[in-house]
Amino acid sequence: xxxxxxxxEKIRETLExxxxxxxxxxxxxxxxxxxxxxxxxxxQAVILIxxxxxxxxxxxxxxxxxLEGLFRDVRxxxxxxxxxGTQRSLVRPRFHPWQEQRMWRMSLxxxxxxxxxxxxxxxxxxxxxxxxxxxxxxxxDRPDAFYPxxxxxxxxxxxxxxxxxxxxxxxxxxxxxxxxGAVGNVFTRPDRRGHGLGTRATAAVVAELLRxxxxxxxxxxxxxxxxxxxxxRRLGFWPYCGYYEGIAEIARDPATPTQxxxxx
Numbered sequence: 001x002x003x004x005x006x007x008x009e010k011i012r013e014t015l016e017x018x019x020x021x022x023x024x025x026x027x028x029x030x031x032x033x034x035x036x037x038x039x040x041x042x043x044q045a046v047i048l049i050x051x052x053x054x055x056x057x058x059x060x061x062x063x064x065x066x067l068e069g070l071f072r073d074v075r076x077x078x079x080x081x082x083x084x085g086t087q088r089s090l091v092r093p094r095f096h097p098w099q100e101q102r103m104w105r106m107s108l109x110x111x112x113x114x115x116x117x118x119x120x121x122x123x124x125x126x127x128x129x130x131x132x133x134x135x136x137x138x139x140x141d142r143p144d145a146f147y148p149x150x151x152x153x154x155x156x157x158x159x160x161x162x163x164x165x166x167x168x169x170x171x172x173x174x175x176x177x178x179x180x181g182a183v184g185n186v187f188t189r190p191d192r193r194g195h196g197l198g199t200r201a202t203a204a205v206v207a208e209l210l211r212x213x214x215x216x217x218x219x220x221x222x223x224x225x226x227x228x229x230x231x232x233r234r235l236g237f238w239p240y241c242g243y244y245e246g247i248a249e250i251a252r253d254p255a256t257p258t259q260x261x262x263x264x
Contacts, residue, residue, distance in 0.1 A: 010041060055247065056080070060083060076251055099248075104220070105218060106218065110217075117203070126151045126152050134165075143186070180216050219232060
């Protein structure tokens with residue numbers, strides 16, 4: 001094996017120790033994502049800086065002592081982050097969040113999935129981008145991690161009423177190589193909520209991911225969003241772990257010499 005392959009295998013083995021928490025990171029090992037992924041690796045820990053979003057995503061997994069050293073190598077700048085409470089504490093005092101919420105990572109128990117009612121459910125793709133974007137519009141609770149490329153790479157379903165899109169559900173990432181599916185981009189027009197449309201669209205997505213024999217199917221939901229949690233539980237998802245999600249400024253590490261210092 002060449003050095004790159006050996007390094008990627010080390011990363012994969014570390015992430016596989018907790019597939020549910022590391023689902024997104026495992027998917028980012030796909031060849032199509034490698035050029036967008038920066039990995040910091042040390043001991044029994046990894047940090048991923050995923051540059052396919054703006055701002056880049058900061059994710060961590062592994063032994064806290066090893067992570068503490070790796071966090072020192074994270075460059076200053078703005079990041080979207082997904083960190084556990086322990087990981088969040090390791091990057092202090094450089095960590096300055098200005099947007100943050102507590103989240104559940106939920107995982108599907110396939111045996112609890114009740115199946116999908118595909119009545120009036122339509123499969124969506126890149127040709128539906130404009131209609132989906134119009135549905136999300138500028139609503140305060142619109143999906144904040146939707147990127148048009150996901151329509152071609154993942155699985156999306158929707159519901160139309162009177163020729164208007166009223167509900168959508170899809171995925172953030174799908175990796176057949178690593179058996180990962182992350183459900184996301186779930187949204188129902190505010191005036192059509194409370195009728196189970198989002199649950200039905202999400203069920204169609206889950207059914208397709210199961211049909212593709214993906215081993216690990218996850219989703220993220222705010223701890224404050226009780227209606228969504230009830231909907232996901234009805235589909236067979238259960239809380240796996242809590243974490244923090246948001247946007248933060250990572251300040252310069254005081255232990256890192258400035259350019260002026262290095263020149264002296």
